[in-house]
Amino acid sequence: MKKMLAIHASPRGERSHSRRLAEVFLDVWQTANPEAQLTRREVGRASIPHVSEAFVAANFYPQPKARPLAMQADLQLSDELVSELIGHELLVISVPMYNFGIPSGLKAWIDQIVRMGLTFDVAQDSQGVAQYQRLLVGKKALIITSRGGSGFGPGGEYEAMNHADPHLRTALGFIGIDDITVIAVEGEESVAEVFRRSSDEAEGQLRELARSF
Structure with missing residues (x-):
């Protein structure tokens, strides 16, 4: 059974173009895969904690299996998010570009799921040089x-x-997810006709992709 995790990162609701296009894709994908499992995770309109000193201390505790209860609590949400990501082979992220980057809620999600020993690891070669190991190889992302x-x-x-x-x-590539497709819509704040054409083209691409993703 296919399992897809959909991450919504826009702070906007029904006015969000990235959300609207993602739902177009998900509707077609669910129709094409009626037995599949779809999990939605809200990071744009929900509070995802940013990295704190307590998080860092717990994350890099020298004996992970012997973390004190307080440290386990500091990592509880992160553990949940990591487990959720590991448990789905397909990932969809809908996100607007804000001030040339991603919204802070999605950045917080990334910081919660890039975890040494869980989604990546580090080993030293014979020369003592760090070698990164990607632990989530084999997944596909949109x-x-x-x-x-x-x-x-x-x-x-x-x-x-x-x-x-x-x-x-x-x-995503750092943790092993490098089979990535990007579909973008541009021009919302420029000429209306330019945006309409871009939106229609993106929607068509998403409908086609959803049938084989």
């Missing part, structure tokens, strides 16, 4: 993103200013 302006995609005039989906590619 990033559905909306950008207020235009030209932020590959080859675009402002490609170098896009630190949203490239950031996600880097973070």
